[in-house]
Amino acid sequence: MSQKNKGQSSRLDRLTDTLVEDILACSDADLLAEAAADNDDGGTLARRAFERASRTVAVRHIARNKSPPPGRRQAPANIRALDPNTARGWLDAYLASNPETAGQLPRAVRRGKKLSDEDVYGMLEALQQRGVLTEKPIEQSRR
Amino acid sequence: MQPRHSGASLLTQVEVKRAISVLTAADWLRLHKVARALCREAAFEADDLLQEAFQRALDGTRQCTRTLDIVHFLAGVMRSIASDWRKARKRRPEMSLVTETGSLQDVVLQVRDSAPVADEVLAVNEEAARLKAAIFALFVDDRLAHRLLEGIMDGLAGAQLRSLTGLSETEFASKRRLIRRRIDKAYPKDWTP
Numbered sequence: 141m142s143q144k145n146k147g148q149s150s151r152l153d154r155l156t157d158t159l160v161e162d163i164l165a166c167s168d169a170d171l172l173a174e175a176a177a178d179n180d181d182g183g184t185l186a187r188r189a190f191e192r193a194s195r196t197v198a199v200r201h202i203a204r205n206k207s208p209p210p211g212r213r214q215a216p217a218n219i220r221a222l223d224p225n226t227a228r229g230w231l232d233a234y235l236a237s238n239p240e241t242a243g244q245l246p247r248a249v250r251r252g253k254k255l256s257d258e259d260v261y262g263m264l265e266a267l268q269q270r271g272v273l274t275e276k277p278i279e280q281s282r283r
Numbered sequence: 284m285q286p287r288h289s290g291a292s293l294l295t296q297v298e299v300k301r302a303i304s305v306l307t308a309a310d311w312l313r314l315h316k317v318a319r320a321l322c323r324e325a326a327f328e329a330d331d332l333l334q335e336a337f338q339r340a341l342d343g344t345r346q347c348t349r350t351l352d353i354v355h356f357l358a359g360v361m362r363s364i365a366s367d368w369r370k371a372r373k374r375r376p377e378m379s380l381v382t383e384t385g386s387l388q389d390v391v392l393q394v395r396d397s398a399p400v401a402d403e404v405l406a407v408n409e410e411a412a413r414l415k416a417a418i419f420a421l422f423v424d425d426r427l428a429h430r431l432l433e434g435i436m437d438g439l440a441g442a443q444l445r446s447l448t449g450l451s452e453t454e455f456a457s458k459r460r461l462i463r464r465r466i467d468k469a470y471p472k473d474w475t476p
Contacts, residue, residue: 163463168307175312
């Protein structure tokens with residue numbers, strides 16, 4: 141952009157700044173009188189813009205809260221990427237730190253017997269879906 | 284208008300929302316007029332600018348100090364956004380993402396050369412000169428307003444600007460209002476009559 145062009149732009153910028161300054165300094169009564177004389181519905185349009193902005197921010201906030209917290213994964217498929225021993229280790233770790241849940245299981249199950257790999261994966265997925273399973277980085281324990 | 288609490292120097296997002304919610308009819312109008320003034324120079328809508336400013340205030344991207352009037356704060360946010368949007372329009376990068384294999388590593392970023400060609404510079408200069416002449420033409424019947432306008436465009440402000448015309452503060456405010464009103468009527472949406 142040439143100096144002359146820059147100069148012309150900044151001239152208009154200065155004018156715009158002065159107009160904004162005047163609007164901000166204008167009394168409420170004068171502004172309302174102007175709006176009445178011009179049939180200006182800017183006030184209504186501004187309120188609508190605020191309502192749209194509020195909705196957008198609220199929707200974004202909800203979407204952000206839906207994403208899983210750090211350290212937890214929601215996709216059940218990830219559990220199937222664990223090797224069976226690691227999956228059993230995760231389940232054991234969960235049961236060890238949640239004795240009230242472990243107490244509800246049959247004794248044989250508590251000792252890790254009679255649980256097929258499929259049972260282990262199924263239980264981990266159920267815990268994962270409830271959001272109570274704290275997962276370790278899955279890359280370290282891939283099948 | 285604006286809740287003031289002891290403690291943190293910035294309004295919380297809840298406080299910002301509350302402060303905006305209880306604006307007076309005149310303040311809503313004031314905000315829209317500011318948005319229109321800032322949009323006149325660029326091809327974007329006042330409602331979009333206003334909405335973007337509200338969003339940035341509500342989501343905490345822009346923060347308002349407790350000592351600042353919320354309307355002045357929002358006007359400042361709009362000014363900043365409008366400046367960014369204008370710069371983005373001037374750069375006109377026209378970026379496009381091209382993937383041939385669908386793989387992320389193969390993404391190619393193509394950016395158009397944004398340097399204006401001589402014809403474009405000439406056209407912009409001519410348009411700016413024409414516009415300046417048209418704005419001054421609105422005040423051919425008012426020598427004081429004409430002089431004030433020259434001072435504004437030359438970057439004078441405050442007492443320096445007032446002394447140029449010899450007006451009192453009240454007379455100066457009144458003349459500045461006259462300038463704004465005429466420009467509003469002649470250019471209600473953008474700098475196209």
